[in-house]
Amino acid sequence: MVVRGLTDDVADRIFQALADRTRRDIVTRVIEQEQSVSSLAERYAMSFAAVQKHVAVLERAGLVAKERRGREQIVRGDVGTIRQANALLDAYEHLWHQRLARAESLVADPTQSH
Incomplete structure (x- = not known):
């Protein structure tokens, strides 16, 4: 299912990235x-390299962007990608509501043919 330019591959990367609680926490912090x-690495009981790897996964998914400022890598959230993921979830919710409406109409009038 393609929703507003969100291909299956992009959706896979987004939701795989968000499947990890540390990455979800990083996204929350940088949004x-x-x-x-x-500064992110100071917050977690893991190595700096491990945090860098988490950030790299989030960056590949488009959930964060990094920018070099002097000697530091600054991470910021990308709300646009989150909106795309939300649009996909909204599309699934819409399908579910359609299914419920069909079921309700069958219950209301079981003689209807669908």
Whole structure:
């Protein structure tokens, strides 16, 4: 299912990235305020390299972007990608509501043919 330019491959990368709680936490933090990879690494009981790998997964999924400022890598959230993922979830919800409406109409009038 393609929703507003969100291909299956892109959706896979987004949801695989968000499947990890550390990455979800990183996304939340950098949406609230951009942060350096170093400051992010201080918040987790893992190596700096491990945090860098999490950020790289999020960057490949388009959920964050990195920018070099001097010696630091600054990470910020990409709300546009989150909106795309939300549009896909909204499309699934719309399909579900259609299914419920069909079921309700069958219950209301079981003689209807669908």
